[in-house]
Amino acid sequence: MVEKTNDFWKDSWEQHWSSYLSTPPHQGPCLELLFPNKSWSILEMAGGTMRDSAYLAGTGRTVTGSDYLPEAAARARETHKAAMEIITLDAFQTGLQPDAFDITYHNGLWVLFSKDEDIRKMAAEQARITRKYMVATVHCAHNQKYKDDFRERATSDDLYNLRFFEIDEVRAFCEPYGQTLVLPCGSPLTYQLVGGWRWGRLPRALRRWLYIHAGPRTSPAEWHRIMVVTHLG
Numbered sequence: 001m002v003e004k005t006n007d008f009w010k011d012s013w014e015q016h017w018s019s020y021l022s023t024p025p026h027q028g029p030c031l032e033l034l035f036p037n038k039s040w041s042i043l044e045m046a047g048g049t050m051r052d053s054a055y056l057a058g059t060g061r062t063v064t065g066s067d068y069l070p071e072a073a074a075r076a077r078e079t080h081k082a083a084m085e086i087i088t089l090d091a092f093q094t095g096l097q098p099d100a101f102d103i104t105y106h107n108g109l110w111v112l113f114s115k116d117e118d119i120r121k122m123a124a125e126q127a128r129i130t131r132k133y134m135v136a137t138v139h140c141a142h143n144q145k146y147k148d149d150f151r152e153r154a155t156s157d158d159l160y161n162l163r164f165f166e167i168d169e170v171r172a173f174c175e176p177y178g179q180t181l182v183l184p185c186g187s188p189l190t191y192q193l194v195g196g197w198r199w200g201r202l203p204r205a206l207r208r209w210l211y212i213h214a215g216p217r218t219s220p221a222e223w224h225r226i227m228v229v230t231h232l233g
């Protein structure tokens with residue numbers, strides 16, 4: 001896996017910003033379903049385009065978007081205008097007060113790091129600044145088709161050259177901080193539950209119940225992402 005530098009991200013966002021934004025957010029709707037309490041404060045780390053933060057802000061939640069790259073934060077501010085506060089923040093050392101946010105999450109951050117030690121450092125910092133729930137979303141190693149697709153794309157674009165995780169592996173990084181639940185994000189079930197499809201019309205409380213109880217029992221071979229939710233003790 002190649003290390004992705006600031007210059008890599010500057011070039012990559014130049015190329016991919018519009019296409020990312022034209023893809024509907026999926027992490028945001030999963031978090032909306034899981035956390036119905038709109039008064040909780042939310043921080044997205046390594047948010048890039050911050051499309052999921054924008055979605056959550058649109059539901060009336062108080063969201064702060066962040067990325068360590070000032071250029072990404074500036075682009076996101078320009079894109080989303082006054083929808084939310086956007087800050088520059090390094091996931092290894094945020095500089096925030098302990099328990100600064102009720103919920104913190106990221107999608108596609110830990111997959112950039114091959115060393116377990118780096119993930120452990122980021123998990124510790126995330127736990128420190130989180131009051132209620134920390135959420136880590138990574139690419140799912142159990143889905144061979146998804147992995148092969150990324151391997152093929154990585155031959156021409158290093159954006160797709162990243163680490164895939166197994167469930168037990170990613171769970172182990174989070175469990176030291178509290179009770180941990182593993183859910184799909186981007187799977188046949190979640191597309192049904194959070195999209196406007198057949199099940200999308202079921203009452204929200206029922207969809208939430210199905211997500212929490214049936215989600216972990218579905219086959220990870222069909223998940224795109226693994227979402228690990230830790231309740232801080």
Ligand SMILES: C[S@@+](CC[C@H](N)C(=O)[O-])C[C@H]1O[C@@H](n2cnc3c(N)ncnc32)[C@H](O)[C@@H]1O
Nearest residue numbers: 009046047048049050067068069090091107108
């Ligand atoms: C794959 S992108 C995330 C995409 C995002 N989920 C979206 O929907 O647009 C990864 C992001 O992580 C950021 N990043 C890399 N290292 C970071 C760090 N140490 N702290 C915070 N952000 C970081 C990069 O600048 C990049 O914007």
